[in-house]
Amino acid sequence: MTFTKTTLLTSAAVMAAAFTIGMSVPTTPAGAKELKIATFMGPPHFLNRVAFTNLAKAIGMATGGETTAKLFASGQLGKGPVQQYKRVLDNVAEISFGIQGYTSTIFPRTMVVAQPGVGVTAVEITKKFWSVKDKFLNSEYTKMKVLGLWANTPPVLMMRNKLVTKFSDVKGMKIRALDATNIPQMNAWGASGLHIPISGVYDALDKGVIDGVWVAINALFKPWRFAESTKNITDGLKKPSALFWLGMNKKVWDGLSAKSKAAIDGLTGEQFSIETARGWAKPDAVAEMRAKKGDAGLKYHVLSDAERAKFDAATDRSVEAFLAKSEKRGIPARAIYAAVTKGGS
Numbered sequence: 094m095t096f097t098k099t100t101l102l103t104s105a106a107v108m109a110a111a112f113t114i115g116m117s118v119p120t121t122p123a124g125a126k127e128l129k130i131a132t133f134m135g136p137p138h139f140l141n142r143v144a145f146t147n148l149a150k151a152i153g154m155a156t157g158g159e160t161t162a163k164l165f166a167s168g169q170l171g172k173g174p175v176q177q178y179k180r181v182l183d184n185v186a187e188i189s190f191g192i193q194g195y196t197s198t199i200f201p202r203t204m205v206v207a208q209p210g211v212g213v214t215a216v217e218i219t220k221k222f223w224s225v226k227d228k229f230l231n232s233e234y235t236k237m238k239v240l241g242l243w244a245n246t247p248p249v250l251m252m253r254n255k256l257v258t259k260f261s262d263v264k265g266m267k268i269r270a271l272d273a274t275n276i277p278q279m280n281a282w283g284a285s286g287l288h289i290p291i292s293g294v295y296d297a298l299d300k301g302v303i304d305g306v307w308v309a310i311n312a313l314f315k316p317w318r319f320a321e322s323t324k325n326i327t328d329g330l331k332k333p334s335a336l337f338w339l340g341m342n343k344k345v346w347d348g349l350s351a352k353s354k355a356a357i358d359g360l361t362g363e364q365f366s367i368e369t370a371r372g373w374a375k376p377d378a379v380a381e382m383r384a385k386k387g388d389a390g391l392k393y394h395v396l397s398d399a400e401r402a403k404f405d406a407a408t409d410r411s412v413e414a415f416l417a418k419s420e421k422r423g424i425p426a427r428a429i430y431a432a433v434t435k436g437g438s
Contacts, residue, residue, distance in 0.1 A: 126349065128152070128162045128341070131170040131186030133177065133292060137316045139376060140190065141166045144369045145339075148360060155356035160349060162188070174290050181237055184342045188240065193336045194272025195290060200233050201419060204274045205429040207244075208415060209333045209408050212433075215370040215377075218244035218334045221433040223363045229429050237340035240361040243370040245309050246377040247332035251323035252305035253298060256392050258327070260403035269294055269306040274415060275333050279307070281411040282404060291317065298322040309335070310384060311376040313391070320389045329396035331405045 130145055132138075141164060149162035170186050171177075177191035178199060193200040194207060206225065212218035222242055234242075248271060250257055257263055264283040270276045272288055279286025289297050291312070297303045299322050306312075306319065310328075313320040339361070346354070384393040396404065412430075419426035 126160045126345075126353070128160065128187040128345070129170065130162055130164045130188040130190070131168075131177065131180055132164070132166050132190045133168045133172070133174045134166065135316050136166050138166075139373050140369070143372060145190070148365075151360050152357060155360060156353045160353040160357070174292060178237075178340075181340050181342055184345060186342075187345045188339065188341045190337065190339050192272070193338060194274065194288075197273050201422065201424050202230050202233055202426075202429060203336060204272070205416070205419065205424070205426045206230075206433055207272065207274065207333050207336050208412050208430065209275075209278060209331045210412060210434055211334065211430075212244075213247060213332070215244050215246045215334070215374040216367055218247070218336075218433075219367050219370040222336065223366065225429055225432050229425065229432070234338070234340070237338075237343055238346035239338065239340055240357070241339035241366045241369060242336070243366040243373075244334040244336050245370065246311070246374050247309070247334045248307045249310045250305060250307055250327040250330065251313065251319055252325040252327070253301070253323050254304070254325075256325040256327065256394055257305075258394055258396070259400045260407075263305075266304040267302070269297065269303050269308070271307060271333055271335050275307070277411040277414060278333065278408050281407040283407075295319065295322070309377055311380040313380050313384065313389070314376075320391060324390050324392060326384050326391055326393045327396065328393070329401050331408045 130149060132141055132145065134141055136142060145164050149164050153161040165186065171180055174192060175195045177189045178196050180186050181189035181191075193203050197204050203222075206218070206222050212221055219242075222244060226242065250263075250268070252266070255262060255266075260282070263279075266284045268279045268284045268286055270279050270286045270288050276286035276288060287303070289303070291308070294303075294306055294308070294312075295317060298306065298319060305323065305325075308319070310326070313323070313326075341357075349357070381393075383389070384391045387393070416426040416430055
């Protein structure tokens, strides 16, 4: 079978042969290179269960076993999501997965794409991400070989004790933002924004350290289970998006054979990213239906036009302040934002 970017996540053969977490291709020629894929999420997460599992399988098959891959989930190669970028640069893992927003100072141009107003679906934002990559963003990814760049479904507001139906409801509330650059949006609403890595949010909600969280709706259920603490869901606001990267250690990449490089290039990149975003969004659609039905005692509310306008006006002020601050640092933030929101260049 010939594997391509388009067939990687959708091929029935790949799905049928999906790798068990932590297993690699069984037939490995002498001298073959095995690539460790490090992630901080548990095995049930879509990226581990489907995307990275299938990628590992496909690498071994496409290279004839010359290069194989093995997935190390649940932080086996180092706990916590914040250090993922350092792990791939230091070759703790040949391949690592990370979130740009957790190390936003390393990716200041990319964080413009994460701002509210860029798009409404994971696939839309991912395509826009790639549309500006070569012109504006490549300088931020020179230290690793980029295998994937994508977005997930923009967030909904989940609150522990209060259903937010109007702008004034969030005043004084402590809300977990997607990342540090998204905190100003919470603050502009009159709330108190703070950032906690996703792996620490469950405890923060359970203990009342935060009143709510701004996150993709599938986090209500597996693997994060926020529905155990947050029962009140509000949708209809102008949203940012979390952005993600999958990268390989540059020296390891340089050391691969031309055959392996060609095979991996054929399996990764823009189309792999789009398909990953599309696949990851499916649990969000299911979670939204469950929330609307009231599963697990959930209450789901869509803001009225009048209240949405109040939130969005505040959000727009926070975005403008972010762009102005970025421009002062020498980042062409307005040009990037225009390119991903208005079709500018």
